Amino acid sequence: MRFSTIEKVNTACRLCFARCGIILHLENGKIVKVEGDSDDSKSQGYLCPKGRAIMELLYAPDRLKYPMRREGNTWKRISWDEALKVIAQKLKEIKEKYRAEAVVIHMGQAGVAQDIRPLIQRFCNVFGTPNFSSSGSQCHLARVMGNVLTYGYFPVPDINNTKCIVVWGSNPTSSNPLMARRILESQKRGAKLIVIDPRLTPLAKKADFHLMVRPGTDGALALSILNVIISERLYDEEFVEEWTIGFDKLVELVAKYPPTRIAEMTWVPANIIKEAAFVYGTIKPACIIQGNALEHNTTAVQSIRAISILQAIMGNLDVPGGALWTRFAPLSDITLGKERCSKVDPVGAVEHPLFNEFAKQAQANLLPEAILTEKPYPIKAMIVSGANPALTFPNTQKTKEALNKLDFLVVMDLFITETAKLAHIVLPAVTFLERTEICDYGRFGTVSRLTFHNKVLPELEESWSDWKFWTELAKKMGYREFFPWNNIEDTFNFQLKPLGISVEQLKKEPSGIIYGNKEYRNYEKDGFKTPSGKVEIYSEKMKKYGFDPLPVYKESDESPVSRPDLAEKYPLILTSGARILEYVHSRFRNVPSLHQRVPEPRMEIHPETAKGFGIRDGEEVTVESLHGSIKVKAKLTESILHGVVQISHGWSEANANILTDDEARDPISGFPPLRSLLCRVRKK
Numbered sequence: 001m002r003f004s005t006i007e008k009v010n011t012a013c014r015l016c017f018a019r020c021g022i023i024l025h026l027e028n029g030k031i032v033k034v035e036g037d038s039d040d041s042k043s044q045g046y047l048c049p050k051g052r053a054i055m056e057l058l059y060a061p062d063r064l065k066y067p068m069r070r071e072g073n074t075w076k077r078i079s080w081d082e083a084l085k086v087i088a089q090k091l092k093e094i095k096e097k098y099r100a101e102a103v104v105i106h107m108g109q110a111g112v113a114q115d116i117r118p119l120i121q122r123f124c125n126v127f128g129t130p131n132f133s134s135s136g137s138q139c140h141l142a143r144v145m146g147n148v149l150t151y152g153y154f155p156v157p158d159i160n161n162t163k164c165i166v167v168w169g170s171n172p173t174s175s176n177p178l179m180a181r182r183i184l185e186s187q188k189r190g191a192k193l194i195v196i197d198p199r200l201t202p203l204a205k206k207a208d209f210h211l212m213v214r215p216g217t218d219g220a221l222a223l224s225i226l227n228v229i230i231s232e233r234l235y236d237e238e239f240v241e242e243w244t245i246g247f248d249k250l251v252e253l254v255a256k257y258p259p260t261r262i263a264e265m266t267w268v269p270a271n272i273i274k275e276a277a278f279v280y281g282t283i284k285p286a287c288i289i290q291g292n293a294l295e296h297n298t299t300a301v302q303s304i305r306a307i308s309i310l311q312a313i314m315g316n317l318d319v320p321g322g323a324l325w326t327r328f329a330p331l332s333d334i335t336l337g338k339e340r341c342s343k344v345d346p347v348g349a350v351e352h353p354l355f356n357e358f359a360k361q362a363q364a365n366l367l368p369e370a371i372l373t374e375k376p377y378p379i380k381a382m383i384v385s386g387a388n389p390a391l392t393f394p395n396t397q398k399t400k401e402a403l404n405k406l407d408f409l410v411v412m413d414l415f416i417t418e419t420a421k422l423a424h425i426v427l428p429a430v431t432f433l434e435r436t437e438i439c440d441y442g443r444f445g446t447v448s449r450l451t452f453h454n455k456v457l458p459e460l461e462e463s464w465s466d467w468k469f470w471t472e473l474a475k476k477m478g479y480r481e482f483f484p485w486n487n488i489e490d491t492f493n494f495q496l497k498p499l500g501i502s503v504e505q506l507k508k509e510p511s512g513i514i515y516g517n518k519e520y521r522n523y524e525k526d527g528f529k530t531p532s533g534k535v536e537i538y539s540e541k542m543k544k545y546g547f548d549p550l551p552v553y554k555e556s557d558e559s560p561v562s563r564p565d566l567a568e569k570y571p572l573i574l575t576s577g578a579r580i581l582e583y584v585h586s587r588f589r590n591v592p593s594l595h596q597r598v599p600e601p602r603m604e605i606h607p608e609t610a611k612g613f614g615i616r617d618g619e620e621v622t623v624e625s626l627h628g629s630i631k632v633k634a635k636l637t638e639s640i641l642h643g644v645v646q647i648s649h650g651w652s653e654a655n656a657n658i659l660t661d662d663e664a665r666d667p668i669s670g671f672p673p674l675r676s677l678l679c680r681v682r683k684k
Contacts, residue, residue, distance in 0.1 A: 014432035064428035066462040100128030108387025121335040130342035137364035142295035142669035146304025152529025155323030157287035162321035164283040170291025173202040175579040200639035216676025219303030219553040224262035227254040234281030236315030246538025285321030296674035300666040306551035327442035331495040352670035363670040368402035381408040390418035394672040395662035428463040451512035557664040570678035576656040586650035601651040602635035628658035
């Protein structure tokens with residue numbers, strides 16, 4: 001008789017940034033049960049549908065299990081050795097014929113919180129290409145730019161200790177449920193809640209104020225709130241006097257944005273703007289959660305700067321309950337950027353030089369155009385790691401055309417994605433349970449802590465970790481001296497040297513090692529990390545690059561105001577990209593339990609808007625923009641602003657990015673206008 005033993009392993013789910021604690025039940029080395037960890041201080045036993053579907057993802061029958069090479073319309077199984085030989089040979093040939101910059105390496109978010117980025121950048125720098133790009137071209141980096149330009153830091157809201165919370169352009173219920181729960185707990189303790197969103201999100205339903213703003217006008221709304229706070233002298237005068245530059249010029253700017261005027265522009269009633277401004281302006285401390293939706297407009301960085309200034313003049317910076325500074329562990333830099341950085345500019349450096357200075361990478365939204373036109377130089381090969389540009393890049397038709405034009409495309413992922421279907425070689429990746437990681441919680445703002453996550457399971461069949469692929473490829477290309485580590489723990493030990501700790505020490509501390517104590521108002525001692533050492537309401541750096549030094553609002557290139565002629569033909573505003581709890585961008589739609597919960601894409605539309613087009617709930621409609629058209633079923637809901645339609649992205653059968661634009665970008669960050677385009681809807 002054989003007896004099986006159940007082993008319990010405590011770890012953290014890394015399918016999104018929430019990092020909920022989980023307990024895995026293993027029987028003979030295979031997971032048989034997943035449950036939330038009630039002892040985890042953050043998640044307290046909570047597990048979202050994605051976390052509950054870990055076993056389905058891990059043991060999915062359609063997971064990539066070995067490398068494959070495309071031959072015509074079929075895939076041929078090959079060995080890793082053959083795959084590495086082909087990739088190394090192709091990269092060398094392209095470098096010799098077109099130079100190193102003809103190769104692009106693009107990294108996505110599929111390895112959520114897995115910071116393999118420095119290692120990939122090291123490979124790029126050794127190879128000689130400046131064209132490393134990432135999902136940061138469409139997510140997060142515009143917010144970083146707006147905040148860093150203003151006060152030198154990227155803040156994290158201190159939700160647990162605040163008395164007023166503004167959720168602006170974010171839906172944590174779907175994107176970060178643990179954050180949503182913390183918000184509601186804070187509200188129960190008496191904190192006021194203000195939600196700014198064109199949709200009636202779950203948090204908006206419970207908010208003290210819900211400002212249903214017209215997509216794309218967040219910057220104008222922020223300036224109008226500033227107008228009220230300044231005219232009523234609600235701001236922190238002492239802080240403004242001592243720690244800001246350009247406040248007098250801000251006073252002149254916001255005078256042009258009274259709520260009575262801005263109400264017509266933003267579709268938010270003037271009395272609601274005033275009341276929300278008074279609540280935010282009279283309750284301290286307060287914090288603002290800046291969402292991804294703020295980035296996807298043609299005035300992204302300026303809108304974010306206006307919101308950052310709003311936090312600043314209230315004195316809510318680096319104080320308990322306000323905007324806390326993020327900290328990062330001082331790890332060794334392994335990118336080799338200083339020693340071997342390419343002298344050739346990456347794609348997008350000319351069009352968006354400030355993004356290039358901040359990100360030090362190519363602006364991915366310009367890659368399709370660069371591939372097709374061969375300007376500023378030919379691009380012939382691309383390696384895509386954990387990303388799906390064929391679904392997630394704007395202007396899908398152009399993106400697919402560009403990917404098909406490449407001489408060589410390699411995709412490393414868990415499944416055959418829409419992008420992988422176009423590849424010459426696909427490589428099997430591992431899940432978070434099959435790789436070893438270090439997580440830096442300092443980036444989340446509250447605790448400066450490093451944790452070690454050892455892999456729980458062996459790699460599935462021939463799947464490789466990202467670390468193994470990049471180090472083995474480097475060695476195959478003759479770069480062994482630059483990749484001297486025998487395993488990933490050697491790499492981590494190299495990175496940990498400045499902290500004076502080792503992987504072995506991290507392993508002995510399940511809750512991690514604290515590398516810094518939280519202190520408040522550090523600016524009083526060190527100033528702000530800006531050229532002036534103060535909050536720069538008026539930014540000389542912006543002026544230097546030819547941008548308005550103040551957060552001036554500009555209508556998006558496609559709006560009823562800027563293009564009334566277009567609005568006659570395309571009378572509705574399209575906003576795309578809203579997160580769904582069950583999915584992350586284009587991932588997990590092949591997981592049965594998740595697909596059963598959300599089986600198909602829908603276009604959200606208000607019943608009154610739908611009535612004007614004779615559209616019924618569940619009816620298939622055609623959505624058209626200047627850039628393309630798709631067919632999708634309508635979902636009538638009063639939880640969306642009248643005159644606006646919303647389509648989530650990531651669906652191959654109704655790809656919202658067929659409708660989006662890659663050219664009318666935010667001039668500062670290069671981010672695409674995914675949230676504020678004009679469209680029309682017609683019945684089938």
